[in-house]
Amino acid sequence: MDFAKFEASERKLNIKSFNFLNLIQDVQEICCGNLDQSAILFSLIIDDKVPEIIESDEMKVKQVLLNLLSNAVKFTSAGSIDMKVSLRQENDTEFIVVKVKDTGIGIKTEEMTRLFEAFTQADSSKTRAFGGTGLGLNIALTYADLLGGDISVTSELGEGSEFTFDFILKRNRE
Numbered sequence: 001m002d003f004a005k006f007e008a009s010e011r012k013l014n015i016k017s018f019n020f021l022n023l024i025q026d027v028q029e030i031c032c033g034n035l036d037q038s039a040i041l042f043s044l045i046i047d048d049k050v051p052e053i054i055e056s057d058e059m060k061v062k063q064v065l066l067n068l069l070s071n072a073v074k075f076t077s078a079g080s081i082d083m084k085v086s087l088r089q090e091n092d093t094e095f096i097v098v099k100v101k102d103t104g105i106g107i108k109t110e111e112m113t114r115l116f117e118a119f120t121q122a123d124s125s126k127t128r129a130f131g132g133t134g135l136g137l138n139i140a141l142t143y144a145d146l147l148g149g150d151i152s153v154t155s156e157l158g159e160g161s162e163f164t165f166d167f168i169l170k171r172n173r174e
């Protein structure tokens with residue numbers, strides 16, 4: 001991907017209403033559609049309070065979820081991937097919170113903050129083993145920030161990782 005082009009064009013928001021539950025299903029299908037035959041169990045839990053229609057930047061929300069879920073699949077060979085979607089209220093602002101938890105290779109503590117830097121992968125041997133550019137999380141964090149949210153991670157080496165993405169919820173007023 002052309003990084004300079006990304007810099008110029010993708011820092012603007014395009015807010016409109018869209019079906020968030022359909023988006024989650026799309027992302028699940030793309031990333032986990034062929035996990036059935038694998039040693040990975042995928043589960044998705046969506047809190048009843050999460051609205052079907054929301055107002056946000058659909059393409060950016062999708063891009064973040066695609067990267068988090070495809071990372072979980074890429075770095076997990078067996079066990080489970082659990083995705084949880086819920087709401088969080090902070091003062092007058094509502095957030096949608098998406099957690100993606102896996103039982104994959106995990107991340108060393110000293111590498112956790114560097115993951116969000118452009119072109120950074122946890123170590124160079126992994127680059128060879130798993131491919132990718134190391135741009136995914138950097139772009140995801142840029143988008144999360146634009147959406148009024150954040151991405152954080154907790155992980156234990158050899159045990160698994162949990163990424164939490166939140167963004168501001170604007171309800172569709174219809």
Ligand SMILES: Nc1ncnc2c1ncn2[C@@H]1O[C@H](COP(=O)(O)OP(=O)(O)OP(=O)(O)O)[C@@H](O)[C@H]1O
Pocket residue numbers: 067071072075102104105106107115120121122123126131132133134135136137138161
């Ligand atoms: N779920 C995860 N489990 C273990 N390590 C992870 C996980 N997600 C990310 N990482 C580590 O963080 C690094 C950066 O992730 P990022 O998504 O930015 O890049 P990538 O997946 O390697 O490449 P790209 O997303 O550009 O295809 C990964 O290379 C990997 O070392």
Ligand SMILES: [Mg+2]
Pocket residue numbers: 067070071132136137
């Ligand atoms: Mg990635």
